[in-house]
Amino acid sequence: MEDSEFLVRPDPDDDRLFRVVDGVDQDGRRIEAPIINERPLTLYLNGRRIVTAVTIGDYPEYLAVGYLMNQAMLRPEDTLVSVEHDPEARAVRVVIDADRDLDAMMSKRTHTSGCALGTVYGDILERFADVPLDTQARFHTRWLYALSKKINTAPSLYLTTGAIHGCVLCEEDRPLVFMEDVGRHNAVDKIAGYMRLHGISPRGKSFYTTGRLTSEMVMKCVQMEIPVLVSRSGFTAWGVELAREAGLTLIGRAKGKRFLVLAGEDRLVWDADPAAADEEPARARRKGSRSDD
Known part of the structure; x- marks a missing residue:
């Protein structure tokens, strides 16, 4: 696969994101093992501390802007005045041209099932059903098979270190933006954040994740107005319930020839023969073992 297919993808050679430690293996032999780094990153909005996230440390500006968008603290009509990363303070400071009642929003807090402690603030659930998803969008099953193969054979931090999740913004059968972190959220x-700062529309896009299809994943995908969400892993009951409520297409257990659709099946165009699809190579199957982390 050509790297040019991705606008952004993980860099498994970026040694800022992992360290090598000494240990022993199952036979008692001395080994060196690469392990992922975790760093705190504090996000501020208009001078107010919002949250300290645990992250691997790459793309802090995208993380800050995307977090604020998915919490509805930053909205499509708002103007971003500035986004500044302070590496020494391990902070990103975002300034917008709108006043938000942040005290009221942060008083409504829901801890989610996301690893590294996901949190949803404010009235997102109250506004959830009003977010518009493209009812005319279609998703071809041949795209699904092509995406699975391209994503799961791409170089990644997971294949170097493990203990990490991946998410990919896709268009038709092309993976565009591939990000990894210790928490799928x-x-x-x-x-x-990348979409907002680079002006990328959700129209015609789908979203791929290696993690479970939980309520949090569904809420974030709907907030981004992306109508199709795909995972290698399985579903939670509330995730399926919310997807059906929002009109989101929810495809899970997408491995090799197999997948399962539990919401929004009307968007699918059945134009691939599962019998003709490739089974996953062993390396990709090992990668899938993380999906329920």
Whole structure:
């Protein structure tokens, strides 16, 4: 696969994101193991501290902007005045041209099932059903098979270190923006931030994740107005319920020839023969073992 297919993809050679430590293996032999780094990153909006996230440390500006968007603290009509990363303070400071009642929003807090402690603030659930998703969008099953193969054979931090999730913004059969992080919610937020800062429309897009299809993943995908969400892993009941409520197409357990659709199946165009699809190579199957982390 050509790297040019991706606008952004993980760099497994970026040694800022992992370290090598000594250990022993199952035979008692001394080994060196690469392990992922975790760093705190504090996000501020208009001078107010919002949250300290645990992240691998890449793309902090995208993470900050995407997080604020997916919490509805930053809205499409708002103007971004500035986004400044302070590496020494491990902080990103975002300034917008709108006043938000942040105290009221942050008083409504829901901890989600996301790893590294996901949180949803404010009235997102109250506004959830009003977010418009493209009812005319279609998703071809041949695109699904092509995306699975391209994404799961791409170089990644997971294949170097493990202990990490991946998310990908896609268009038809092309993976566009591939982000990884210790929490899948961070990887989603980085993509949301990238889309906002680079002016990428959700129209015609789909979203791929290696993690579970939880309520949090569904809420974030709907907030981004992306109508199709795909995962290698399985579903939670509330995730399926919310997807059906929002009109989101929800495809899970997408491995090799197989997948399962539990919401929005009317968007699918059945133009691939599962019998002709490739089974996953062993390396990709090992990668899938993280999906329920």
